[in-house]
Amino acid sequence: MLAINRSDPTPLYAQIERAIRAAIAGGRLRSGDRLPTVRQLAVDLRVNANTVAKVYAGLERAGVLTTRRGIGTFVRDIPTQPTAPATRRDRERELRPLVDRLLADASALGISFPEIAAYVKAIEGRHAKEKS
Amino acid sequence: MLAINRSDPTPLYAQIERAIRAAIAGGRLRSGDRLPTVRQLAVDLRVNANTVAKVYAGLERAGVLTTRRGIGTFVRDIPTQPTAPATRRDRERELRPLVDRLLADASALGISFPEIAAYVKAIEGRHAKEKS
Amino acid sequence: MLAINRSDPTPLYAQIERAIRAAIAGGRLRSGDRLPTVRQLAVDLRVNANTVAKVYAGLERAGVLTTRRGIGTFVRDIPTQPTAPATRRDRERELRPLVDRLLADASALGISFPEIAAYVKAIEGRHAKEKS
Amino acid sequence: MLAINRSDPTPLYAQIERAIRAAIAGGRLRSGDRLPTVRQLAVDLRVNANTVAKVYAGLERAGVLTTRRGIGTFVRDIPTQPTAPATRRDRERELRPLVDRLLADASALGISFPEIAAYVKAIEGRHAKEKS
DNA sequence: GTGGTCTAGACCACG
DNA sequence: GTGGTCTAGACCACA
Numbered sequence: 361m362l363a364i365n366r367s368d369p370t371p372l373y374a375q376i377e378r379a380i381r382a383a384i385a386g387g388r389l390r391s392g393d394r395l396p397t398v399r400q401l402a403v404d405l406r407v408n409a410n411t412v413a414k415v416y417a418g419l420e421r422a423g424v425l426t427t428r429r430g431i432g433t434f435v436r437d438i439p440t441q442p443t444a445p446a447t448r449r450d451r452e453r454e455l456r457p458l459v460d461r462l463l464a465d466a467s468a469l470g471i472s473f474p475e476i477a478a479y480v481k482a483i484e485g486r487h488a489k490e491k492s
Numbered sequence: 493m494l495a496i497n498r499s500d501p502t503p504l505y506a507q508i509e510r511a512i513r514a515a516i517a518g519g520r521l522r523s524g525d526r527l528p529t530v531r532q533l534a535v536d537l538r539v540n541a542n543t544v545a546k547v548y549a550g551l552e553r554a555g556v557l558t559t560r561r562g563i564g565t566f567v568r569d570i571p572t573q574p575t576a577p578a579t580r581r582d583r584e585r586e587l588r589p590l591v592d593r594l595l596a597d598a599s600a601l602g603i604s605f606p607e608i609a610a611y612v613k614a615i616e617g618r619h620a621k622e623k624s
Numbered sequence: 625m626l627a628i629n630r631s632d633p634t635p636l637y638a639q640i641e642r643a644i645r646a647a648i649a650g651g652r653l654r655s656g657d658r659l660p661t662v663r664q665l666a667v668d669l670r671v672n673a674n675t676v677a678k679v680y681a682g683l684e685r686a687g688v689l690t691t692r693r694g695i696g697t698f699v700r701d702i703p704t705q706p707t708a709p710a711t712r713r714d715r716e717r718e719l720r721p722l723v724d725r726l727l728a729d730a731s732a733l734g735i736s737f738p739e740i741a742a743y744v745k746a747i748e749g750r751h752a753k754e755k756s
Numbered sequence: 757m758l759a760i761n762r763s764d765p766t767p768l769y770a771q772i773e774r775a776i777r778a779a780i781a782g783g784r785l786r787s788g789d790r791l792p793t794v795r796q797l798a799v800d801l802r803v804n805a806n807t808v809a810k811v812y813a814g815l816e817r818a819g820v821l822t823t824r825r826g827i828g829t830f831v832r833d834i835p836t837q838p839t840a841p842a843t844r845r846d847r848e849r850e851l852r853p854l855v856d857r858l859l860a861d862a863s864a865l866g867i868s869f870p871e872i873a874a875y876v877k878a879i880e881g882r883h884a885k886e887k888s
Numbered sequence: 889g890t891g892g893t894c895t896a897g898a899c900c901a902c903g
Numbered sequence: 904g905t906g907g908t909c910t911a912g913a914c915c916a917c918a
Contacts, residue, residue, distance in 0.1 A: 369892085371916055374501035382596035408694075408918050454601050455611055457497055457507060460514035462594045467517035471583050477616045479587055484609045503893060530906060540895050545906070553685070562804075562902035562905050629853055633770035635908060639853060646856035649863035662891060672910050677891070694890050694917035715867050719875055726858045728778035733850050741880045743851055748873045765907085767901055804903045 361388075364405055372407055376415045381424065384435060395425065395433045493520075493528075496537055504539055508547045513556065516567060519619035527557065527565045625652075625660075628669055636671055640679045645688065648699060651751035659689065659697045757784075760801055768803055772811045777820065780831060791821065791829045 362379040364372060383389040395401070398416060402409040416433055419425040427433045466476055494511040496504060515521040527533070530548060534541040548565050551557040559565040598608055626643040628636060647653040659665070662680060666673040680697050683689040691697040730740055758775040760768060779785040791797070794812060798805040812829055815821040823829045862872055 369506045370502045373916075378597060378600070381600035382593070385599040386596045411917065451603055451607065452611065453495070453497060455598060455603055455608065456495055457500055457502070457510065458594050458597050459608070459611060459615075460510045462590050463517040464510045464513035465590050466587060467513055469583070469586050471587055473518055473615070473619055475580075475583060476587065476591075477612055479584060479591060480609055480612045483591070484605070487605060543894065559906065564905065627849070627852055629849060632853055634766045634853070638765045642853065642856045642860045645860035645863055649859040650869055675909065691891065696890065712871075715865070715871060716875060718865050719862060719867055719872065722858050722861050723872075723875060723879070725778070726854050728782045729774060729854050730851060731781040732774070732777035735847055735851055737880070737883055739847065740851065740855070741876055743848065743855060744873055744876045747855075748869070751869055769901075807902065
């Protein structure tokens with residue numbers, strides 16, 4: 361389910377953390393859901409257990425997960441809203457590397473920018489309709 | 493012009509590389525354009541010159557840039573597009589997970605979709621303008 | 625085991641890279657073999673560890689080596705042979721200028737042909753022996 | 757005639773010097789032959805004239821060339837014998853990188869070691885016959 | 889203990 | 904003044 365990419369120079373622990381946050385944000389993990397054990401996830405991802413444990417500990421400190429000893433690790437009941445940066449400028453600063461990654465990866469696949477823009481607009485259309 | 497984010501766990505060199513690739517894909521850097529000198533970009537980004545040099549060297553090996561000794565570093569004439577899927581449908585199938593990842597990561601940061609769409613459109617404006 | 629020559633104007637990293645490629649081609653390093661650690665080879669060659677790391681990284685990108693994080697660096701299972709000319713004749717045509725260059729350069733250093741032949745035979749002996 | 761390779765990390769001046777020495781050793785340049793002017797060779801090789809001048813100066817200092825002002829640069833009448841290192845060990849140290857280069861380059865072309873050894877032996881055979 | 893990243897700073901090759 | 908190489912040494916991620 362969670363996927364990591366060993367040829368991405370981003371540290372494994374950061375990839376795993378980002379994947380868990382994204383799964384929660386995307387609704388694939390919901391409040392109260394139980395996460396795999398540290399050892400199980402380590403086996404699944406072919407990663408050292410210490411690495412997974414570090415991620416869980418970090419996310420617990422951040423208030424995203426909660427550990428009930430002897431039972432398991434769970435998504436927090438009231439998943440704290442991600443603290444979106446206040447100013448537009450700050451949000452753009454966070455957003456930029458994510459978009460850069462999209463553009464760089466798409467370009468590596470030979471997909472041109474206009475095609476990306478068109479695709480995003482198509483989604484936007486759907487988005488607007490759903491709201492109405 | 494290029495921007496990096498020091499609180500992003502992605503290595504600096506990878507962020508810079510990605511930013512340059514994205515700038516080319518997004519039309520902000522075009523074939524034949526000269527890049528900032530190694531030392532100048534290092535100053536701009538408040539990064540060590542070796543880090544920039546590593547990025548330029550890597551992008552040259554990847555065929556994205558070309559460096560003329562004693563002169564400078566330039567965007568290559570034909571930014572190679574190795575494995576472009578043939579049909580529009582195929583390309584869209586490749587593109588989809590990349591956009592999904594962007595949306596998931598942005599959402600995990602608390603950034604909403606309309607803001608992303610707006611950002612992409614801003615790039616598109618620049619792209620179209622510079623083409624003229 | 626590997627040797628470099630500090631009075632050769634060829635950059636150290638290029639000499640080391642060449643020596644590793646030659647050791648693989650000559651059968652002194654075989655698929656799956658572990659290379660010395662970055663730091664160990666650096667000590668052996670009296671070279672900075674960064675220089676060795678640069679070589680290993682370059683050879684990994686070239687598909688010659690593979691590194692397992694936290695474990696070590698290994699000769700790749702299938703040393704890719706990208707553009708092997710099909711016929712023996714064609715290969716000999718490609719080989720000829722390389723050998724000519726060797727003979728010319730050696731001669732410029734005052735080293736005679738029989739000595740080169742003897743050296744190649746010495747390698748051949750090792751090659752055959754290790755195959756068993 | 758002289759060829760340099762811009763993707764070889766060996767400095768241009770060293771490549772040019774080696775090429776001239778090899779041409780003399782191989783008999784393509786003989787005692788008293790006139791070399792191209794600095795500017796001509798610079799144009800031919802698409803290299804800065806300073807670089808060629810540096811090479812000529814170095815070879816003159818080494819006693820390989822001699823410059824007659826206003827006339828040109830010539831291969832010295834009695835081309836000093838290259839000072840072959842005295843001991844077998846030292847000669848092997850000089851020889852090794854040259855053979856490494858052959859093995860590495862041949863391997864990059866997909867040519868295996870036994871084929872190289874066979875080719876060298878074939879030359880050796882011819883060599884011996886000529887002597888007899 | 890393994891490889892990877894980054895820095896500061898020196899020196900070289902080239903134009 | 905441009906990029907390239909090398910060093911010394913710190914700190915990080917991973918097993």
